[in-house]
Amino acid sequence: MAPAVEVAISESDIIKEGTLAKQSQHLRQWRQRHFVLTSQYLGSFKAKGDYRKPTEVIPLRDCVIVRSCEEEMGARSRFAVGDGRALVRA
Numbered sequence: 001m002a003p004a005v006e007v008a009i010s011e012s013d014i015i016k017e018g019t020l021a022k023q024s025q026h027l028r029q030w031r032q033r034h035f036v037l038t039s040q041y042l043g044s045f046k047a048k049g050d051y052r053k054p055t056e057v058i059p060l061r062d063c064v065i066v067r068s069c070e071e072e073m074g075a076r077s078r079f080a081v082g083d084g085r086a087l088v089r090a
Helices: none
Strands: 016-023 030-037 041-045 056-059 065-068 079-082 087-089
Touching: none
Parallel strands: none
Antiparallel strands: 016 030, 030 041, 041 056, 065 079, 079 087
16 A cells, blocks of 8 residues: 555546545554545545545555455454555554
């Protein structure tokens, strides 16, 4: 998973977007983030509307892990997406 990168997303590129609770990589705390899905990326942002500086980006061409983690996280509708090096749990 790539750290914040220079990715500009226009509203016409957005396939799906919404707020998810995302588990931070280092402190393992849950944070609200606005996620945007395009044909090329899954990106998280601190707020809706400013799509210039994502907090994280997963290029979909690199995505090798998509799995449920309901049992692992102890809650319904939990999933993980990753590129083989790291996961975003939401």
